[in-house]
Amino acid sequence: MGDHARAPAPGALPRAEAFAEQARLRYAEATLLMRRAHRARNEATDRREAAEAWHREVHNELRSRRREVSARTAEAAREAAALRPAGRSGLVLFGTDFCGVHDPTAIMSATLAAALTLSQARMGHVQLFDDASDGLRIVSQYGFGRDFLNFFALVRDRDTACGAALAEARTVQVRDVGQSVLFAGTKAGEVLLDAGVRAVRSIPLISNGLRLGVLSVHYSAPHEPDAAEQHLLATVASAGARRLVRPPVLPLGGEPAGDGDGAAGVAPGDQRGPQAR
Structure with missing residues (x-):
C-alpha cells in the first residue's frame, strides 16, 4: 500500500485556531501594555525634567534674592552709619x-x-x-x-x-x-x-x-x-x-x-x- 497523509485528529484544527487567536490577543495586550509603559516612562521623564528645571529656577531665584537682600542690608547699614550724627549715641x-x-x-x-x-x-x-x-x-x-x-x-x-x-x-x-x-x-x-x-x-x-x-x-x-x-x-x-x-x-x-x-x-x-x- 502507498503512503497516505495522516488526517488530523478530530477537533485539532479548531483548537489550533483558538490557540492562535489567544496568542494574537495576548500579543496585542502585551503591545498595548508596552506602549502604555513607554508613554508613562516618557511622561515620567518629562515630569522629572520639568521638576529639575523648576528646581534650578527656584535655586537661581533664591540665590538672586539672597544677593539682593545682602546688598540692601549692606546699603542700609551704610545709610544708617551716614545718617548717624558724629558723636551721638544713636538709639x-x-x-x-x-x-x-x-x-x-x-x-x-x-x-x-x-x-x-x-x-x-x-x-x-x-x-x-x-x-x-x-x-x-x-x-x-x-x-x-x-x-x-x-x-x-x-x-x-x-x-x-x-x-x-x-x-x-x-x-x-x-x-x-x-x-x-x-x-x-x-x-x-x-x-x-x-x-x-x-x-x-x-x-x-x-x-x-x-x-x-x-x-x-x-x-x-x-x-x-x-x-x-x-x-x-x-x-x-x-x-x-x-x-x-x-x-x-x-x-x-x-x-x-x-x-x-x-x-x-x-x-x-x-x-x-x-x-x-
Whole structure:
C-alpha cells in the first residue's frame, strides 16, 4: 500500500485556531501594555525634567534674592552709619540701660538722637511746654547756632511748624521752607533759611492725652519723608513722650545743660531771644 497523509485528529484544527487567536490577543495586550509603559516612562521623564528645571529656577531665584537682600542690608547699614550724627549715641532711647533715666532733658536728648539716626534729617531740636512761661522751650538741639536758638527760645503761637504741631496736636510737614505759606514773609522763615534749613517736620509729643512738647527735625534740602521715615519718626516721638511720666515743669533759671553725647542741651532759662512770630 502507498503512503497516505495522516488526517488530523478530530477537533485539532479548531483548537489550533483558538490557540492562535489567544496568542494574537495576548500579543496585542502585551503591545498595548508596552506602549502604555513607554508613554508613562516618557511622561515620567518629562515630569522629572520639568521638576529639575523648576528646581534650578527656584535655586537661581533664591540665590538672586539672597544677593539682593545682602546688598540692601549692606546699603542700609551704610545709610544708617551716614545718617548717624558724629558723636551721638544713636538709639540709646530704646536701650535697657536707659530705662532708669527719668531726667526730661536726658530723655529728650536721647529722643532727638534716635530721630536723627533714623531719618535723613541733619539738624533737630526738642521743645517741652513750660507752664511758667506758657510756651515751648528748647531742651535739646543738634546742629544750630546761637541766632537760631535765641530766636526760637520761646514759642507761644502757632505761626511756626512747632507751634502749629503743639496747638493742633498733629504732625506738621513743611516740604520747602522757601515756598511755604506758613513761613512766607516771616522772620521765622528767614531764620530757618539762614540756618540752612530747607524742610521741617514737627511732631507733637503726646502721652495720656497730654501735649508735652514737640520734636522737630530739619533737612538741608526740600524734603518729603516717605512712609517708612514717617513711621520711624512717629515711633521715636511716641517712645520719647511715653518716657515723660508727667508734664515737665521746667525751671526758668540754671546753667546750659549738655546732653553728654554730642548734642547740646539748652537750659530753658538760658534763652532770652524773641519768640517765634
